[in-house]
Amino acid sequence: MAEKMIEETEETTENLENPENNAPKTQAAIDSKYRMIILAAQRSKQLQRGATPRVELDPRKTKSTRIAMKEIENGKIIFETLTESQFSTKQ
Numbered sequence: 001m002a003e004k005m006i007e008e009t010e011e012t013t014e015n016l017e018n019p020e021n022n023a024p025k026t027q028a029a030i031d032s033k034y035r036m037i038i039l040a041a042q043r044s045k046q047l048q049r050g051a052t053p054r055v056e057l058d059p060r061k062t063k064s065t066r067i068a069m070k071e072i073e074n075g076k077i078i079f080e081t082l083t084e085s086q087f088s089t090k091q
Helices: 002-017 033-048 064-073 084-090
Strands: none
Touching: 033 064
């Protein structure tokens, strides 16, 4: 556990020292309709809890799921997919 924290700290320090590493990440493509549904559901929960919509839709007239889908469609939502090895180390 401590080793992982040290590695993460070192990576953060490297990014601060070397601005070339801070280049914007390219967004991963949504590879299936199921992943899109999961992302939209998670974002919809955030919106229901008070998050500000990132698209120009009236939250009083538009359901949170529709807003979430529009945000994903417009590339306004940043997400990261984990590989099997990353997932097992996160737990």
